[in-house]
Every structure is written in C-alpha cells, then in structure tokens.
Amino acid sequence: MKYDIEVKISLKKGMLNPEAATIQRALALLDYNVENTDTIDIIKFSLEGENEKFAHQNVDEMCQKLLCNPVIHDYKIKISPKKE
Amino acid sequence: MKYDIEVKISLKKGMLNPEAATIQRALALLDYNVENTDTIDIIKFSLEGENEKFAHQNVDEMCQKLLCNPVIHDYKIKISPKKE
Numbered sequence: 001m002k003y004d005i006e007v008k009i010s011l012k013k014g015m016l017n018p019e020a021a022t023i024q025r026a027l028a029l030l031d032y033n034v035e036n037t038d039t040i041d042i043i044k045f046s047l048e049g050e051n052e053k054f055a056h057q058n059v060d061e062m063c064q065k066l067l068c069n070p071v072i073h074d075y076k077i078k079i080s081p082k083k084e
Numbered sequence: 085m086k087y088d089i090e091v092k093i094s095l096k097k098g099m100l101n102p103e104a105a106t107i108q109r110a111l112a113l114l115d116y117n118v119e120n121t122d123t124i125d126i127i128k129f130s131l132e133g134e135n136e137k138f139a140h141q142n143v144d145e146m147c148q149k150l151l152c153n154p155v156i157h158d159y160k161i162k163i164s165p166k167k168e
Contacts, residue, residue, distance in 0.1 A: 005118075023127060023151070032146055034089075034129040042124040043107060060115055066158070067107070
C-alpha cells in the first residue's frame with residue numbers, strides 16, 4: 001500500500017526565526033507593514049508501507065533522525081492513501 | 085480589520101528541486117526508500133486591511149515583488165479574519 005506523506009516542520013514557540021524576521025524587515029522597507037511573521041517548511045513524499053500505523057512509525061523515525069531537529073522543531077505528520 | 089495570511093510557495097512543475105533531491109538521497113542512505121519528494125514553503129503573517137479583497141491584492145503584490153520568484157514559483161494565498 002502506498003501512502004502520501006506530508007511533514008510540517010515549524011520552529012518551537014520562543015525560538016528565534018531569523019528568516020521570518022528578515023522577511024518582515026524587507027516587507028517593511030517596501031512599505032508593507034505586517035506582523036507576527038512566521039515560516040513553516042513542508043516536506044512531501046510517497047512511501048510504501050504495510051499499513052498506516054507502520055508508515056507513521058517510519059516517518060516519525062525519519063523526522064527524529066534526519067528531517068527535523070527535535071530540540072528546536074515541532075513537526076506534524078499527515079498520512080493519506082496515495083491517489084492514483 | 086486584521087487578517088491572517090498564509091502564502092504557500094512551491095516550485096513550478098518541471099523545475100528541479102535540489103533540496104528535495106538531497107532529502108530523498110539522504111533518506112535512502114538511512115535505508116528509507118521514498119519517492120516523489122517535494123518541498124513547500126509557507127510564510128505566515130498578519131496584516132491590517134480594509135477588506136479581504138484589498139488584503140489579497142496587497143499580498144499578491146508582496147509575492148510578486150519579494151516573497152516569490154514568479155518565474156520559478158507557484159504561490160497560493162489563503163486569507164482568514166484574524167482570530168483574537
């Protein structure tokens with residue numbers, strides 16, 4: 001069974017986000033005044049797995065080992081059966 | 085009226101995505117075989133605007149001028165009234 005995976009990675013609350021700060025400053029220079037700027041990264045892929053639970057476990061391992069830094073990142077995993 | 089804005093930026097179809105390719109290769113080195121890896125960036129902020137149409141126009145300008153490169157990126161704008 002194939003699954004479509006979406007991992008949503010954001011910085012933990014309270015962590016500084018220099019990318020967002022730079023965007024907000026650059027927008028201000030163009031006279032756009034925005035607030036509470038934040039950035040989120042999404043990684044999407046498809047994966048072969050026996051069942052949804054197994055796939056979720058696998059993706060969680062990938063997040064811990066490679067995709068995220070658990071010290072500074074929060075992540076959410078979304079799994080859906082692959083659309084053909 | 086305040087609005088919460090979410091801009092979802094992805095590479096146009098057919099553009100090479102070296103970040104996604106690197107992730108896929110690195111996962112393969114850890115014995116996770118995934119396919120069709122893709123990355124998406126989300127920029128969130130809040131914005132003061134007269135009405136939703138005006139806010140959308142404003143954000144579209146920001147995308148064209150700064151947030152995206154219209155040559156290589158597709159973007160989607162999501163606007164919702166700010167939750168207090």
